Amino acid sequence: MGNKLLEILSFMTASAEQVTPEVTLLDFAAVNAFLVGDPLSDGKEFVLVDTGLENSYNFILETVKKYYGRDTKPQCIVLTHGHFDHVGSVIKLSEHWNVPVYVHELELPYVTGKMDYPLGNPNQGEEIAQMSPSFPHTGIDISHRVVILPQDGKIPGMPGWRWIHTPGHTRGHISLFKELDRVLIAGDAISTIKQESMWSVITKKEEISGPPNYMSEDWGKAKESIMYLKSLEPAILLPSHGKPLRNLKIKEQLDVLMSKVDKMP
Ligand SMILES: [Zn+2]
Numbered sequence: 001m002g003n004k005l006l007e008i009l010s011f012m013t014a015s016a017e018q019v020t021p022e023v024t025l026l027d028f029a030a031v032n033a034f035l036v037g038d039p040l041s042d043g044k045e046f047v048l049v050d051t052g053l054e055n056s057y058n059f060i061l062e063t064v065k066k067y068y069g070r071d072t073k074p075q076c077i078v079l080t081h082g083h084f085d086h087v088g089s090v091i092k093l094s095e096h097w098n099v100p101v102y103v104h105e106l107e108l109p110y111v112t113g114k115m116d117y118p119l120g121n122p123n124q125g126e127e128i129a130q131m132s133p134s135f136p137h138t139g140i141d142i143s144h145r146v147v148i149l150p151q152d153g154k155i156p157g158m159p160g161w162r163w164i165h166t167p168g169h170t171r172g173h174i175s176l177f178k179e180l181d182r183v184l185i186a187g188d189a190i191s192t193i194k195q196e197s198m199w200s201v202i203t204k205k206e207e208i209s210g211p212p213n214y215m216s217e218d219w220g221k222a223k224e225s226i227m228y229l230k231s232l233e234p235a236i237l238l239p240s241h242g243k244p245l246r247n248l249k250i251k252e253q254l255d256v257l258m259s260k261v262d263k264m265p
């Protein structure tokens with residue numbers, strides 16, 4: 001068991017769903033990625049946020065063709081952070097499209113082959129945590145593609161959006177927010193699935209939680225990041241793990257999360 005199981009599961013069940021006029025959620029069972037850009041707009045500019053697992057490559061290419069047409073490519077790829085389930089297809093896709101990959105400055109060492117992520121704490125989760133040594137913790141090397149996100153918070157190819165530094169899960173973790181319609185791509189800062197249990201990943205049992213325990217670095221910072229995202233009062237919250245939350249449910253669920261936050265390790 002380990003990431004092989006996740007890959008098989010994701011291969012069998014990969015699906016795409018347009019969750020706002022501008023955002024298409026790519027669901028790879030264990031993890032989500034996002035296409036951001038209105039497929040009906042004239043220029044059809046779009047950006048890929050995260051890249052799923054190693055075998056998510058073909059599904060992403062097919063979905064891009066379906067939504068944006070043949071011979072189209074994103075302006076760039078943006079990574080919320082460099083964990084294996086978010087960067088799985090980044091090497092192949094960035095080569096295929098010949099596009100830059102944007103990350104937060106502090107995530108740079110993990111995507112330029114300089115550093116590996118710290119090993120998770122196996123005492124902090126259940127089944128997945130026990131398997132975590134089999135999860136790849138090694139950073140990848142996309143030195144020739146990677147670009148640091150603009151300091152002013154803007155995201156190339158995503159007008160109206162800004163990136164927000166939400167450290168804790170990893171030191172250079174980011175979330176993405178569009179003020180106008182209050183759409184939040186939370187990344188791993190907030191999950192709507194209890195990820196520490198393999199069974200809930202498979203059955204997609206919904207439960208609001210903070211970042212996945214088994215691979216988070218700094219809980220103090222993770223809590224601050226959750227509080228900040230809550231203060232944005234998103235109308236739709238799109239997590240990397242679990243299903244989207246909408247409107248009233250968000251406030252209700254984030255209140256539940258805040259009451260849990262203090263009990264976190
Ligand atoms: Zn992660």
Ligand SMILES: [Zn+2]
Nearest residue numbers: 083085188240
């Ligand atoms: Zn993740």
